[in-house]
Amino acid sequence: MDLDVVNMLVIAGGTLAVPILAFVALFLLWPSALIKIYYWYWRRTLGMQVRYVQHEDYQFCYSFRGRPGHKPSILMLHGFSAHKDMWLSLVKFLPKNLHLVCVDMPGHEGTTRSSLDDLSIDGQVKRIHQFVECLKLNRKPFHLVGSSMGGSVAGVYAAYYPSDVCSLSLVCPAGLKYSSDNQFTQGLKEIQDLASAEKIPLIPTTPEEMSELLQLCSYVRFKVPHQILQGLVDVRIPHNSFYRKLFLEIVSEKSRYSLYENMDKIKVPTQVIWGKQDQVVNVSGADVLAKSIANCQVELLENCGHSVVMEKPRKTAKLIVDFLTSVHNLENNKKLD
Numbered sequence: 001m002d003l004d005v006v007n008m009l010v011i012a013g014g015t016l017a018v019p020i021l022a023f024v025a026l027f028l029l030w031p032s033a034l035i036k037i038y039y040w041y042w043r044r045t046l047g048m049q050v051r052y053v054q055h056e057d058y059q060f061c062y063s064f065r066g067r068p069g070h071k072p073s074i075l076m077l078h079g080f081s082a083h084k085d086m087w088l089s090l091v092k093f094l095p096k097n098l099h100l101v102c103v104d105m106p107g108h109e110g111t112t113r114s115s116l117d118d119l120s121i122d123g124q125v126k127r128i129h130q131f132v133e134c135l136k137l138n139r140k141p142f143h144l145v146g147s148s149m150g151g152s153v154a155g156v157y158a159a160y161y162p163s164d165v166c167s168l169s170l171v172c173p174a175g176l177k178y179s180s181d182n183q184f185t186q187g188l189k190e191i192q193d194l195a196s197a198e199k200i201p202l203i204p205t206t207p208e209e210m211s212e213l214l215q216l217c218s219y220v221r222f223k224v225p226h227q228i229l230q231g232l233v234d235v236r237i238p239h240n241s242f243y244r245k246l247f248l249e250i251v252s253e254k255s256r257y258s259l260y261e262n263m264d265k266i267k268v269p270t271q272v273i274w275g276k277q278d279q280v281v282n283v284s285g286a287d288v289l290a291k292s293i294a295n296c297q298v299e300l301l302e303n304c305g306h307s308v309v310m311e312k313p314r315k316t317a318k319l320i321v322d323f324l325t326s327v328h329n330l331e332n333n334k335k336l337d
């Protein structure tokens with residue numbers, strides 16, 4: 001009888017111990033493991049699968065859902081220091097019957113990081129083209145989406161490889177020229193004048209700087225617990241030297257105005273989505289694009305900063321789907337003519 005009670009306690013204790021131990025272990029391994037599990041779970045829920053593809057000795061990592069079909073496939077290019085999973089919040093609101101591909105940009109997450117790699121916007125465009133060829137994604141023209149740095153790459157891609165792309169969504173793209181600097185750009189100039197790349201706001205090294213980055217990128221001011229900020233910055237720190245190198249490359253003379261210099265070569269229907277309160281890349285860039293691209297429609301989002309996809313995922317998804325539908329219908333009409 002006593003033995004039974006002991007046994008019962010042992011079993012009960014054992015059953016409880018597993019989740020408790022797992023939780024403690026996660027906390028100790030916090031945060032990268034927890035963040036990885038979080039994205040793994042989210043991808044699983046949304047039906048996104050991760051794959052790798054090789055071009056010579058270069059590896060691309062991407063996630064996808066669905067298969068190429070009647071409607072154009074959608075390729076999504078993320079921004080500086082982000083990764084393919086930043087699109088998940090948007091994917092959640094996209095129809096299941098679309099073929100979606102989200103790739104890790106050169107040097108980010110699962111895609112090769114090499115000191116020899118050309119990280120200029122031009123270099124990235126060429127890499128993405130290799131990726132597209134590997135996947136044979138351009139068997140039929142696809143819809144290209146890019147945000148921030150990825151927006152600059154997407155626009156230049158459409159200019160360089162016009163037959164690959166059927167339409168384009170640029171979400172607060174970088175790479176344009178402005179008549180006056182915003183606070184962020186002014187700050188950058190000072191950094192460059194000082195020739196010190198230590199204090200770039202997009203490359204936080206402490207929880208406090210991480211908090212400032214979140215404030216800089218989003219419209220809503222939210223208070224994030226210190227522990228979480230620490231976690232968010234901890235997973236970035238091992239990559240900071242790469243981020244510095246990449247950042248200096250994309251703001252260099254060669255890349256800084258890449259989109260601006262190529263936008264007149266964009267001939268496909270283009271949609272520009274921008275948060276009105278973007279503090280990183282000013283919303284007035286939307287006008288610059290609209291004036292230069294013949295078939296361009298602009299969507300400005302109220303109460304939205306630079307992190308458009310994170311802040312307005314539902315709205316952004318709807319805009320992209322509506323845009324695709326309208327472009328698609330136009331094509332149908334042409335066929336009827």
Ligand SMILES: *[C@@H]1O[C@H](CO)[C@@H](O)[C@H](O)[C@H]1NC(C)=O
Nearest residue numbers: 178180181182183282283284
């Ligand atoms: C940013 O864009 C807004 C809206 O076009 C404009 O009023 C403002 O002057 C711009 N700010 C800077 C610093 O260029």
